[in-house]
Amino acid sequence: MRSFLGFLSGLVFGLGLVISGMANPAKVLNFLDLAGAWDPSLAFVMAGAAGVTFIGYRLAWRQSAPVMSETFDVPTxxxxxxxxxxxxxxxxxxxxxxxxxxxxxxxxxxxxxxxxxxxxxxxxxxxxxxxxxxxxxxxxxxxxx
Amino acid sequence: MGPITPTEFTPWLSLGGGILIGLSAVMVMALFGRIAGISGIARGALSVLLPSEGVSQDRGWRVAFVLGLLAAPLAMLLVGAPVEQTVSGNLFGMMIAGLLVGVGTAIGSGCTSGHGVCGLARLSPRSAVAVVTFMVAAAATVFILRHVLGGA
Incomplete structure (x- = not known):
């Protein structure tokens, strides 16, 4: 079950990377090229990802422990x-x-x-x-x- | 490095993909109680083959996570969805880039996901400083390669 859920998490992450354009180096380099062919798309990736994570983490931390582990282990x-x-x-x-x-x-x-x-x-x-x-x-x- | 490939501005697809990345980060926290930092997860998975300093022994889900990442583009192709990608063919440059990305994320304790997505969502000052540092370094590198050396 741990492996299946780990796989599923990775799959969702990977689909996000491919769909968002983050997995296409040409798009990443154009995002970083402010003085040239600037493609601002990746700002939307970061906003979507960090926004969902900001809310989701606070919901997850309401539980006393993670589903598959004993404690939340977050850098301090x-x-x-x-x-x-x-x-x-x-x-x-x-x-x-x-x-x-x-x-x-x-x-x-x-x-x-x-x-x-x-x-x-x-x-x-x-x-x-x-x-x-x-x-x-x-x-x-x-x-x- | 290499010719510049024009890309289209895709705000909705990028926002949607970003939301999926966020969902995955929340899954990793809710299920395993950990940060979804890919450099750390890859290092954990790699330690199965190559023992390394300070790596968590809890490797199983990390190996499975990497397999999930690898399965993603194949799943897209399987359902006939487009997977657009242009990777530089300058192999020496890509080797140097890979080395720098690996060494830098190991020393700096994180990458775009760990510091960028998860760290910013935790409002971590360390991650905020890391994100500003790597964004500025990356943009400066592209500027030098394309506009100073490349003459584009």
């Missing part, structure tokens, strides 16, 4: 540290080059575009390597853990 940190800013900047540069963020890249994989087939393994390696790099002292926030 509020510190603005170096890894947060540096990581977001590095991610943004990669997003601006390829037009893919992680969800759309994964959902585009079965369409087998050569660019996607190169992007996804590189991203997975980057995720693994980034987690390792984060554990190094230079990126560890002072006093954390």
């Amino acid at each position: 940190s509020t510190t603005l540290d170096r890894p947060l800013i540096a990581g977001a900047a590095i991610f943004g540069i990669g997003w601006g080059i390829g037009g893919f963020c992680p969800g759309p890249a994964l959902t585009a994989l079965p369409l087998l575009a050569p660019g996607t087939l190169v992007f996804v393994p590189a991203m997975l390696f980057g995720l693994w390597f980034g987690a390792y790099a984060k554990s190094l002292p230079i990126l560890s926030p002072k006093g954390a853990n």
Whole structure:
């Protein structure tokens, strides 16, 4: 049941990405191109997604616990540290080059575009390597853990 | 990177797709009590193959979630719905882009979904700063590639 519900959640997310245009790098790059062929569509994706989530989270949190887990596990940190800013900047540069963020890249994989087939393994390696790099002292926030 | 492909402004489809993304994020919270951050979910699913630092042991639903993501475009094609996509054919560029996206989201603890959708919905100041940072970095990168180097 957990697996089925996990699959269903992923399917709904993926359908949202494809229908909204978020899974099309051309659309993403045109959204980011304020000085050129600007396509504002993706602002509507973010507004729809964040709006529904804002309301839905507050309904979900009225329950004492999630349906399939014992507790709600939500990030509690509020510190603005170096890894947060540096990581977001590095991610943004990669997003601006390829037009893919992680969800759309994964959902585009079965369409087998050569660019996607190169992007996804590189991203997975980057995720693994980034987690390792984060554990190094230079990126560890002072006093954390 | 590569030729610029014009796209149509699609406010309604984009809003509808965004609502589905939001529904999924709410499902993940109501069912599993977690943030629907794809970089984190992918890292959790990946740890089945490749052990990694600080990854939750609760992998089953994350693997299933990724399979659901992969099934989405196939489901669309199966019912004859259009799946429009133009991916750059510059493979070296796409490899660099993939690396930066992976490393950046791992170090920055989130991507467009975790910080963007879920973080903003939680009114998290960390996520707000991350979203502004990656949006500015991405727009600046596109500006440089298209209008400074590309001459478009």
